[in-house]
Amino acid sequence: MKNRARVSNAVIKRLPKYRRYLEDLKEKGVDRISSGEFSKLIGYTASQIRQDLNNFGGFGQQGYGYNVESLHRQIGIILGIDRDYGIVIVGSGNLGQAIANYMRNYGAGFSVLAMFDVKPELVGRRVSGLVISDFGELGAYLAKNPADIGVITTGTESAQSAADELVAGGVNGLWNFAPADLLVPGRVALENVHLSDSLHSLIYYINRSLDSK
Amino acid sequence: MKNRARVSNAVIKRLPKYRRYLEDLKEKGVDRISSGEFSKLIGYTASQIRQDLNNFGGFGQQGYGYNVESLHRQIGIILGIDRDYGIVIVGSGNLGQAIANYMRNYGAGFSVLAMFDVKPELVGRRVSGLVISDFGELGAYLAKNPADIGVITTGTESAQSAADELVAGGVNGLWNFAPADLLVPGRVALENVHLSDSLHSLIYYINRSLDSK
DNA sequence: TAGATTGTTAATCGATTAACAATC
DNA sequence: TAGATTGTTAATCGATTAACAATC
Numbered sequence: 001m002k003n004r005a006r007v008s009n010a011v012i013k014r015l016p017k018y019r020r021y022l023e024d025l026k027e028k029g030v031d032r033i034s035s036g037e038f039s040k041l042i043g044y045t046a047s048q049i050r051q052d053l054n055n056f057g058g059f060g061q062q063g064y065g066y067n068v069e070s071l072h073r074q075i076g077i078i079l080g081i082d083r084d085y086g087i088v089i090v091g092s093g094n095l096g097q098a099i100a101n102y103m104r105n106y107g108a109g110f111s112v113l114a115m116f117d118v119k120p121e122l123v124g125r126r127v128s129g130l131v132i133s134d135f136g137e138l139g140a141y142l143a144k145n146p147a148d149i150g151v152i153t154t155g156t157e158s159a160q161s162a163a164d165e166l167v168a169g170g171v172n173g174l175w176n177f178a179p180a181d182l183l184v185p186g187r188v189a190l191e192n193v194h195l196s197d198s199l200h201s202l203i204y205y206i207n208r209s210l211d212s213k
Numbered sequence: 214m215k216n217r218a219r220v221s222n223a224v225i226k227r228l229p230k231y232r233r234y235l236e237d238l239k240e241k242g243v244d245r246i247s248s249g250e251f252s253k254l255i256g257y258t259a260s261q262i263r264q265d266l267n268n269f270g271g272f273g274q275q276g277y278g279y280n281v282e283s284l285h286r287q288i289g290i291i292l293g294i295d296r297d298y299g300i301v302i303v304g305s306g307n308l309g310q311a312i313a314n315y316m317r318n319y320g321a322g323f324s325v326l327a328m329f330d331v332k333p334e335l336v337g338r339r340v341s342g343l344v345i346s347d348f349g350e351l352g353a354y355l356a357k358n359p360a361d362i363g364v365i366t367t368g369t370e371s372a373q374s375a376a377d378e379l380v381a382g383g384v385n386g387l388w389n390f391a392p393a394d395l396l397v398p399g400r401v402a403l404e405n406v407h408l409s410d411s412l413h414s415l416i417y418y419i420n421r422s423l424d425s426k
Numbered sequence: 427t428a429g430a431t432t433g434t435t436a437a438t439c440g441a442t443t444a445a446c447a448a449t450c
Numbered sequence: 451t452a453g454a455t456t457g458t459t460a461a462t463c464g465a466t467t468a469a470c471a472a473t474c
Contacts, residue, residue, distance in 0.1 A: 010465065012417055016410035020392060034431060043394075046431095047467050054433060062432040062474045079413050080420035098311035102408065148419065173419040175412065179233060181256075189418035193411055195315065197229035198404055199388065200292050204225055205402035206361065206386040207293035223441065247455060259455095260443050267457060275450045275456040 007055045014052055015075055017042065022072035034065035085110050086147040088171070090162040091154035092117035092125075092132045095177060099151055101128050113147055118158065135162075142169025152176045220268045227265060228288055230255065235285035247278035298323050299360040301384070303375040304367035305330035305338075305345045308390060312364055314341050326360055331371065348375075355382025365389045 021042050025033060035046040042049070053059050053071075056078050060066045076082050087103055089096050092115045103110045115127060118135045125132045133141065142165075150166030152159050152174060159178035166174060173189035176182055179196045234255050238246060248259040255262070266272050266284075269291050273279045289295050300316055302309050305328045316323045330336060331348040338345050346354065355378075363379030365372050365387060372391035379387060386402035389395055392409045 008465070012414050013410075015417065016407070016413035017394075019413070020410070036431080045467060047469090048465095050432065051434085051466080058433065060432050062472070063430045064474065065431065078417070080416045081413060085416065094311040094314045098307040101307045106409075149415070172423060173415050175415055181230075187422050189415055189422055191411055191415035191418070193406065193408065194229070195406065196319075197226075197233070198406055200229035200232070200294060201225050202362070202386050202388055202402055202404035203293045203298065204228065204291070205404070209400050209402055210385060221441070249455080258443060260445090261441095263456065264442080264458085271457065273456050275448070276454045277450065278455065 011052050011055055014044070015079055018049075018052070019072060019075040019079070022068055022075065025068045026072055031068050032065050033068055035060070038066070081109055084108070085149055086145075087112045087149045087151060088138070088142070088147040088166065088169075089115045089151040089153060090117075090135065090138065090166065091152060091158070091178075092122050092127065093119075093153065096151070096153035097127045099153055099177070100130065103151075104128055113145060114141055116141075118154075135165075138165050139169055142166070142171070147171050149173045149175060152178055152182075154178055156180050224265050224268055227257070228292055231262075231265070232285060232288040232292070235281055235288065238281045239285055244281050245278050246281055248273070251279070294322055297321070298362055299358075300325045300362045300364060301351070301355065301360040301379065301382075302328045302364040302366060303330075303348065303351065303379065304365060304371070304391075305335050305340065306332075306366065309364070309366035310340045312366055312390070313343065316364075317341055326358060327354055329354075331367075348378075351378050352382055355379070355384070360384050362386045362388060365391055365395075367391055369393050 021038070033041075035049045038049055039046040044052075050060070053066075056074070059071050059074055087110055089100055089112060092100075096115060096117070100112050100115060103112050112130065115130055115132045116135045116138050117123060117132055120134075122132050123134045147169070148171060150163070150169075150171040150173070152162050152166075154162050156178050159176065159180045160182055163174055163176070163182045163184055167184055167188055171188065173191070174182065174184060176190060176192045177195065179194055181192070182190060184190050234251070246254075248262045251257075251262055252259040257265075263273070266279075269287070272284050272287055286295075300323055302313055302325060305313075309328060309330070313325050313328060316325050325343060328340060328343055328345045329348045329351050330345055333347075335345050336347045360382070361384060363376070363382075363384040363386070365375050365379075367375050369391050372389065372393045373395055376387055376389070376395045376397055380397055380401055384401070386404070387395065387397060389403060389405045390408065392407055394405075395403060397403050
């Protein structure tokens, strides 16, 4: 067990954004940045930026700031995106196909290994070079070809059973797009993309700003 | 200007989840629930549930709890999903098409009015009964057909100009799927679905649980 | 060296939880 | 009425911001 103090969820959720901005800066040829300049760009306080980064070590240098290239790489390592992940997608409708494409064109880092669906009319179809398999074959497939991440793009009613099969098959994380709160053992990471919840809060904010006019 | 005290973002983000669980309960024929029972189900403390709901009024009744059907309806009204929204989608690749389908099959509440793209090979194509138009026509279209919400499923580089056109065309909210932080005037609501950020934090948690084994 | 800027501790702010009087 | 459970105030907890000594 690695002795890393637990870092708050709020910090983790900001890391990808830091990395995204550092990538931009890198592309623009900027090679150093202070927490003050970074603050103006990204919209977090300088204090928060320094505090956040210091959860993982002292990446800066007094009087200089942070080296863009090196910090970008470090955050990649902290997140763990410096290695490859095998992906399996369950639910091969429109959304599943879009995610398959998204991940295949992501650049390095993700290999979409297989796609599954229960619907006979989808099984056998080709999506960006992959043939959709029957959901019933998922267990046997994972036994032979271990995967890191299971993507759930099924309907609500099938989401939990998809999760169960994926977990039984040994995946370490689930990326869930179904509007359901899945039950998974503690060892399995779960990240939800609840599109309908997101849309609902958008609508709240639309009406709030309409109200105040 | 409606005199509604500002409710914290954390509360708003929980409202759709409350509603989702109430919908389930309604379907199961449950007609009342106490904050204590609800707590066990949804995983928030009873205290938080009562506190959250009381931001919008006293929906409960001492000694009884909350009426499921009525609370479900009330939260819908608070969110503003008791009326219809016209949607325009900019970016008609895989993700845009998936979202178009998603919204068209959402049930009531959303009308996807039109879809746009810059790519000539997409323009003219048919997606679930809609013909994709050229992005250049967006301004003229919105002038004739006002829309409430603009969905941005373009690439990163086109996202800001898509946002600008949509805002100029009078939409009240943007649902942004591009990995970019858009600049929009205060009157326009903005909700981001940063898939890559979500995926990156999933990967962090996968590695953290692998570490601690 | 002097100036800039970090790393880190202390202060503040906001959100969550606990407690309990009000009341159905 | 008695019991249950809310609405709401007070206490706690955690996250953000401010301040500043350390140091490049």
